Structures are given as C-alpha cells and as structure tokens.
Amino acid sequence: MFNKIKKILKSGYNLFWQEKIISLINIGTTILVTFFIWFGFLSFYFFHQMIDYLQQRLDFSIYFKPNVSREEILKVQKILQQFPGVSRVDFVPQEVALKKFQEEVKSNPVIAKALKELQTNPLIDYLIVKAENSEVYPKVADYLEKSPYKVYIDYITYFENQRVIKRIISISNQLRVLITVLIIIILTFSSLIIFDTILVSIYSQKEEIEVLRIVGAGNWFIRGPFFVYIFIFSFLGYIISLGILIMFLIRTENFWPTIVPDFRPTVFISENFLILNSIAFGLILLINFVSSLISIEKYLKK
Amino acid sequence: MIALRNVTKVYRPNIVALDNISFEIKAGEFVLLIGKSGAGKTTLLRILRREEEPTKGEIYFKNKNLIELSKSRLGEIRRKIAAIHQDFKLLNKKTVFENIALPLEILGKSTKEIKNEVYKIAEKLKIKSKLDQIAETLSGGEKQKVCLARCLISKPEVILADEPTGNLDPIASYELIEILREINKEGVSIILATHNREIVETLKTRVLTLQDGRLLRDENPGKYTLI
Numbered sequence: 201m202f203n204k205i206k207k208i209l210k211s212g213y214n215l216f217w218q219e220k221i222i223s224l225i226n227i228g229t230t231i232l233v234t235f236f237i238w239f240g241f242l243s244f245y246f247f248h249q250m251i252d253y254l255q256q257r258l259d260f261s262i263y264f265k266p267n268v269s270r271e272e273i274l275k276v277q278k279i280l281q282q283f284p285g286v287s288r289v290d291f292v293p294q295e296v297a298l299k300k301f302q303e304e305v306k307s308n309p310v311i312a313k314a315l316k317e318l319q320t321n322p323l324i325d326y327l328i329v330k331a332e333n334s335e336v337y338p339k340v341a342d343y344l345e346k347s348p349y350k351v352y353i354d355y356i357t358y359f360e361n362q363r364v365i366k367r368i369i370s371i372s373n374q375l376r377v378l379i380t381v382l383i384i385i386i387l388t389f390s391s392l393i394i395f396d397t398i399l400v401s402i403y404s405q406k407e408e409i410e411v412l413r414i415v416g417a418g419n420w421f422i423r424g425p426f427f428v429y430i431f432i433f434s435f436l437g438y439i440i441s442l443g444i445l446i447m448f449l450i451r452t453e454n455f456w457p458t459i460v461p462d463f464r465p466t467v468f469i470s471e472n473f474l475i476l477n478s479i480a481f482g483l484i485l486l487i488n489f490v491s492s493l494i495s496i497e498k499y500l501k502k
Numbered sequence: 503m504i505a506l507r508n509v510t511k512v513y514r515p516n517i518v519a520l521d522n523i524s525f526e527i528k529a530g531e532f533v534l535l536i537g538k539s540g541a542g543k544t545t546l547l548r549i550l551r552r553e554e555e556p557t558k559g560e561i562y563f564k565n566k567n568l569i570e571l572s573k574s575r576l577g578e579i580r581r582k583i584a585a586i587h588q589d590f591k592l593l594n595k596k597t598v599f600e601n602i603a604l605p606l607e608i609l610g611k612s613t614k615e616i617k618n619e620v621y622k623i624a625e626k627l628k629i630k631s632k633l634d635q636i637a638e639t640l641s642g643g644e645k646q647k648v649c650l651a652r653c654l655i656s657k658p659e660v661i662l663a664d665e666p667t668g669n670l671d672p673i674a675s676y677e678l679i680e681i682l683r684e685i686n687k688e689g690v691s692i693i694l695a696t697h698n699r700e701i702v703e704t705l706k707t708r709v710l711t712l713q714d715g716r717l718l719r720d721e722n723p724g725k726y727t728l729i
Contacts, residue, residue, distance in 0.1 A: 204610035218595075411591050413553075415605045415652060416580035419573065 208421065212428020215405070222401045223433055229397055230437025230484060231444075233390040237480045238445055240383040242465055247376045249463045254368055255334045260358040262327040262344070268352040273325050276349050280329060283343065285336035290328040297323040324354065334369060387487075395491040402426065402495045409499045419500050426496055430488045438481050503529040503691060504550065504583075504660065509559030511545055511715075519545040520556070521715040527693065529659070532686045534702055535695040537712035543695040546712070547662045550693070551583050552576055563660075581605060583660045584653035588668035590645045594638035598629060598648050601637055605656035623651045627681065643674030650681060660691040667698055679704065 216223050264273050273291065280289045292300075298321045305311040315322075331337055337358050344353060402409075405426075412422050449465045456463045469476060504527040511520040520542045527533055535543050548554045549561060552568050561568040563583065571579060592601050599620055606616045624630040627647045632640060637648060646666055653661055663682065667675035679701060686692050696702070702709060711719040 201610060203607075203612055207607045207610070407591075408593055411593055411604070412608070414580070414585060414587075414591050415608060416577040416656065417608045418577045421577075421608055 204421070208424035209428055211425035212432065215401075215425055215429040216432045219401060219404055222397065222404060223429075226394075226397050226401065226433040227437040227440065229390070229393050230434050230488070231441040233387070233394065233487065234438050234441035234480060234484060235445065236383060236386045236390060237483055238441075240379065241476055241480070242468075243379045244376065245465065245468050246460065246463055247372050247379075250460045251334075251369055251372050253460055253462055254372075258334055258337065258358070260329040260331070260337050260340070260356070262329065262356050263354045264325055264327075264352050265354045266324055268325075270325060272349075272352055273327065276352065277327055279349075280327065280340065283336075283340055285332050286329060286340065287332050288328075288330040290330075292326050292328060294321050294323045294325050297326065387483075391487045391491065394487055395495065398430070398488065398491045399495040401429070402492065402499065406499060409496075413500075422500060423493070423496055426492050427489065430492050431485070434481075434484050434488050438484055442477070503527055503531075503564060504693075505562040506550075507560040507562070509546075509549060509556045509561060511542075511549060511554065512557045518715050520549070523559070523712075523715075523717050525710060525717060525720060527660075527691060529691055530686070530689050531691050532683070532705065532707045533691075533693045534705060534707060534709045535693055535712065536697060536702060536709055537718075538697065540714075541712040542715040543712055544664055545715075547585065547664050547693065547695055550660075550662060551580050551585060577608070581609075581656040582658055583662060584656060584658035585662040585664065586646065586649040586653055586666050588665040590642075590649050590669075592637045592645055592648060592652075594636070596637060597633065598624075598635050598637060598640070599633040601648055602633075602651045602655055604652060609656075619655055620651075623655050626654075627651050641674070642669045642671070643677060646670060646674070646678055647681070650678070650685075654685065658690060660693065661685065663692065663694045665695055665697070667696065667701065675701070 262276070264276075270293070277289045277291050280286055298315075301323060302312070302315060305315065329337070329340060331340070341356055341358055344350060344356070409422055446466075446469070449469070453464070453466055456465060505525075507524050509520055509523045510518070512518050523542075523546065535546065537543050545554065549556050550568075552561075552571065556569070563579065568579065593604070602620045602623060603616045606619060611619075620633070621630065624633055627650060629644060629647050629651065632644060632648075637645065640648065646669075649666075650661075661682070666682075667678055670678060675698070682692055682694065683705075694701070707722060709719070709721040710717060711721070
C-alpha cells in the first residue's frame with residue numbers, strides 16, 4: 201500500500217514537470233480564480249463595513265417638549281434602555297447641549313453673539329439612542345409613537361435623515377446581491393476555463409491512461425496522480441495569488457480607510473486568516489477536483 | 503479456461519461486429535484467430551479482457567462470468583489475461599525498465615522486488631542491455647519484446663496478441679512467434695490474432711476463422727498446444 205501511494209505521489213509530481221506549459225496555464229488559471237474569490241470576500245467585507253459605518257452615523261435623538269420634566273425624560277430613558285436591540289441611551293441635559301452647541305458655533309461670531317444676547321438657554325433636554333443595528337430604530341420610533349410618552353416628545357431626528365440612510369443601505373444591499381451574482385458568474389466561467397485546461401492536461405496523458413488500463417491499473421491508480429498534480433498546481437497558484445494580494449493590500453493599506461474609515465483589508469485578513477483561506481483554497485480544490493473527475497471519467501469508462 | 507457463449511456485439515447504429523460467437527479454450531492452448539480486417543478479431547480480444555462489453559452473451563474465465571465482475575476487479579483480470587498489440591502501447595517517453603516495471607508498480611511491489619523481476623524477464627527476452635533506453639528509440643521488434651516482457655512480469659495465464667507482427671519485419675516476426683511458442687510451452691495460453699498466412703502455416707495449431715463477425719471455422723480443435 202505504501203509503495204502504491206509513493207508511486208501515485210511520484211507520478212503526480214512527474215506529471216507536473218512533464219507538462220510544464222500546461223502546468224503554467226493551470227497555475228495561471230488558479231491565480232485568476234483565487235483573485236475572484238478574494239475579490240468576493242473583500243467586497244462583502246467592504247459593504248459590511250460601509251453599512252456599519254453608516255449605521256454608526258445614524259442619528260437617533262429624542263427631543264422633548266419644554267414643559268416635560270427631567271424625571272419624565274429619565275423615565276423614558278430607563279424604558280428605552282430595556283428595549284430589545286438598544287445598546288445605549290444617553291441623556292443630554294439642556295446645559296450640556298448648550299455647551300456643546302457653543303463649542304460648535306465658536307467660529308461663527310454671529311451665532312455666538314446671538315447666543316450671548318439671549319438670557320435663557322434656548323436648547324432642550326434630549327436622549328441619544330444607540331442601537332445594535334439600524335433595524336432597531338424604526339421599532340423604537342414606532343414604540344414611542346404608540347406609547348403614552350408620545351405627548352412628551354417634540355420631535356425625533358431619525359425621521360429627518362432616515363430616508364437618505366435607508367436608501368444608502370438599500371443600495372449597499374443591492375450592490376451586495378449584484379456582486380454575489382457577478383462572483384457566481386465569474387466562478388462559473390473560471391470553472392469552465394479550469395475544466396478546459398484540466399481536460400487538456402488529461403488529454404495529453406490519454407496514451408498513458410490507456411497503457412495503464414492495458415496493464416491492469418485500477419481507476420484510483422489512474423486518477424491518483426492527477427489528483428496529486430491538481431493539488432500541486434492549485435497550491436502553487438493559490439500561494440502566488442495570496443502573496444500578490446497581501447502585498448498589494450499592505451502597499452495600499454492607508455488608502456482604503458479614506459473610502460470607508462473602518463475598511464482595513466489587512467486587519468480583516470489577519471483576523472480571519474484560517475477560515476478565509478480554508479474556504480478559498482477549499483473552493484479552488486473543489487473546482488479543480490470536480491473538473492478533473494469529470495474530464496478523466498470518459499477515459500475510465502472502458 | 504476461457505469460454506464464450508453466444509457473444510454478440512453490435513455497435514451503433516446497427517453494425518454487427520460479433521454475431522453469436524461460442525467457443526472454448528483450454529489451459530495451455532495456442533489458438534490462432536484469423537480473418538480479414540473488420541472480421542471482428544480485435545473486438546473479440548477486447549471483449550475477452552472486458553475492454554468492451556458484449557451486447558449479448560457470456561464470457562467465462564476459469565468459470566467466472568467476466569460480465570458480472572465488478573469494475574474494481576477488472577485490473578486483476580487484465581493482469582491474468584494480458585495483451586500485446588500491433589502498435590505496442592508503450593509509454594514512449596519512459597525507459598524500457600519503467601515500461602516493464604509498470605504492472606508491478608501498480609501492484610505496489612517494492613523497488614528491490616521490481617528490479618529483480620525486471621532483470622529476470624529482460625534477460626529471458628534478451629533485452630537486458632536496453633533497459634535504460636527510452637522506449638521510443640527502440641526498433642519495432644524490440645518494442646514488441648518490451649510489451650511481451652511487460653505482460654510476462656505479471657505472470658499471466660493467457661496472452662492475447664492482436665496482430666503483434668503487423669509492424670515487424672519478417673525476422674522480428676519470426677523471433678516473436680518463437681518467443682510466444684516458448685511462453686506457451688511454459689503453460690501460458692495464447693490467442694494470437696493475425697492475417698499472416700505464413701504464421702498460420704508455420705504454427706499448425708488450432709485456428710478460429712472469423713468472417714463478418716461470425717465464427718466460420720474452428721480447425722484442429724483437439725490440438726491444444728504446441729508441446
């Protein structure tokens with residue numbers, strides 16, 4: 201058994217060197233397919249980070265009518281803290297709100313002067329709600345709309361910018377679907393290219409396959425070297441493309457956060473190195489092995 | 503040892519390659535299979551090694567129905583029923599040693615064992631000096647000897663020879679037939695397909711004549727061997 205395995209491994213290795221040009225084409229195709237797979241991973245990560253970023257920017261503030269007491273506001277804060285999906289509810293008293301506003305308009309002398317001339321604080325107490333995701337905000341807003349506290353509330357800023365944010369999130373989701381479809385199409389075509397190159401590799405060995413069958417080789421003895429060969433070029437192609445990709449991402453490391461601040465591909469890859477590589481390399485091997493199985497089967501039927 | 507019962511092979515759309523063939527071959531027999539091109543000789547030999555499936559009929563090897571045999575056991579049968587061909591079917595880019603060693607490598611034999619066996623067979627067939635040569639650089643006669651050595655290394659019980667002298671000059675043909683006679687004397691059954699009249703006349707052994715896929719004649723059926 202050990203001798204048989206040794207022979208299969210050696211034949212696969214020899215096949216790689218025997219058909220140098222075909223091996224190079226196979227490596228090239230694998231590099232291309234690996235890039236497509238990683239493009240898929242990174243674009244998903246990109247949209248995830250972009251949506252996350254937009255959600256963080258989502259401003260959900262509840263402003264109360266001037267006659268509502270602070271106790272009532274704190275009561276609403278407590279209730280909202282218990283609301284499913286809400287991560288934080290901050291109370292901003294009118295004094296703090298004024299201070300913040302003064303800071304913001306410091307560079308605008310007209311507004312700063314107008315604020316000084318006013319003897320009273322024109323701002324009101326409010327609550328800032330932070331949720332785990334954007335889907336929670338409409339639920340909170342809906343809850344407040346139907347609750348007895350509705351009469352306390354002057355307005356909610358969420359309603360002002362929700363349409364814009366919803367639109368951006370919807371575009372991101374549509375882009376995500378589009379990219380998924382695009383990757384499936386690209387992977388299908390890449391599989392066909394791989395299938396063709398493997399078919400050529402096997403065709404170039406058809407005489408050897410015939411001889412092996414004549415001398416009584418079993419199907420696995422014939423398939424085995426091709427699997428070893430496929431593993432060699434898949435591994436080499438994968439390592440080369442991963443190397444190029446990582447080098448490219450390291451060189452452009454500072455560029456990506458200028459598009460979306462939290463989009464850091466190198467961090468994403470290093471944090472998920474094992475799982476991402478297992479999926480990508482697994483997918484490459486699956487495409488290559490299935491292609492070779494289909495191609496070789498016609499020579500094994502007899 | 504080998505028995506065919508009503509074997510028919512029809513290729514699509516409706517080409518009858520073999521038509522209801524039945525015969526028996528005993529252990530140690532030397533049988534000639536003759537007939538014009540297209541008579542069905544090659545198809546018959548391929549069916550005997552189950553390289554093709556018959557459309558109808560049964561093939562027995564040592565009382566085992568080859569048609570019912572699982573694909574995983576075909577390798578074993580093909581080592582017992584070995585074959586040599588007119589176009590040699592060698593791995594042309596490999597050495598003579600590698601070609602002869604192939605059946606033993608399939609069996610997973612050790613390097614030492616393979617070396618011993620290959621040298622033994624090569625010496626018997628007088629090709630020991632050619633072992634390191636690349637197969638494609640050999641003459642036709644030498645190539646056919648390598649094929650024969652590759653067959654013999656797996657100790658077959660039957661050798662099917664499909665026009666083995668087709669690409670050889672008369673001297674090489676004579677030499678090959680002599681070797682086959684020697685092998686037959688050692689107890690290996692041989693079925694030799696040929697349309698070379700000289701071989702038929704020289705061997706004076708059992709002759710099966712095929713015509714348009716049918717078994718036309720079975721001459722000297724009692725003459726089992728050349729011994």
